[in-house]
Amino acid sequence: MMLVEETSVPVAALPIAEFREHLRLGTGFAEDGLQDTVLESFLRAAMSALEARTGKVLLNRAFGWTLEAWRRLDTQTLPVAPVTALTEVSLTNRAGEEVTVASSSYRLVADAQAPQIRATLACLPQIPEGGTAKVRFEAGFGAAWADVPVDLQQAVLMLAAHYYEYRHDTALQGGCMPFGVSSLIERYRPVRLGAVASQ
Numbered sequence: 001m002m003l004v005e006e007t008s009v010p011v012a013a014l015p016i017a018e019f020r021e022h023l024r025l026g027t028g029f030a031e032d033g034l035q036d037t038v039l040e041s042f043l044r045a046a047m048s049a050l051e052a053r054t055g056k057v058l059l060n061r062a063f064g065w066t067l068e069a070w071r072r073l074d075t076q077t078l079p080v081a082p083v084t085a086l087t088e089v090s091l092t093n094r095a096g097e098e099v100t101v102a103s104s105s106y107r108l109v110a111d112a113q114a115p116q117i118r119a120t121l122a123c124l125p126q127i128p129e130g131g132t133a134k135v136r137f138e139a140g141f142g143a144a145w146a147d148v149p150v151d152l153q154q155a156v157l158m159l160a161a162h163y164y165e166y167r168h169d170t171a172l173q174g175g176c177m178p179f180g181v182s183s184l185i186e187r188y189r190p191v192r193l194g195a196v197a198s199q
Helices: 016-022 036-054 150-165 179-188 194-198
Strands: 002-005 061-067 075-077 083-092 098-100 106-109 116-119 132-139
Touching (some): 083 106, 150 179
Antiparallel strands (some): 061 132, 083 098, 106 116
């Protein structure tokens, strides 16, 4: 399985001004925007880290998900949440020939933790032997920063500030996550319950 982000978050949607204020950087100077590129990179890094930990997409983007087999014949849990729309399902055979599946044969089951693509009839379209299915979908809490839950907004700012403050420290361990950030995202982390997680 491979998940690919097909669109990225536009710079205008990033909370650069809020991050600058969070860091208490000086304002009213001619060079106010001088660090914006640096601030953007830390915000993107923090968002990416939190999305990886929680499985939640913060700001709207399009994704393409390729897989070789459905976990169940009639239902497949999608890899991230919240999913707002299924835009296309296609099947590719071993020879690389691609066919788009009729949208009437599947539907989105929206869920905050585990959204699914579900067959409208008995089963999802059969994936050719040696071939793949590609599910294209849109996911995210919304297009604007204000659409993101407040606790996740705060977690992004805190983690981005942590990255900013320790940007020259190479001694930190790879999995380092400040406690305050970890506690803010705890309720968004996926629940693993044996066979349920494999749906």
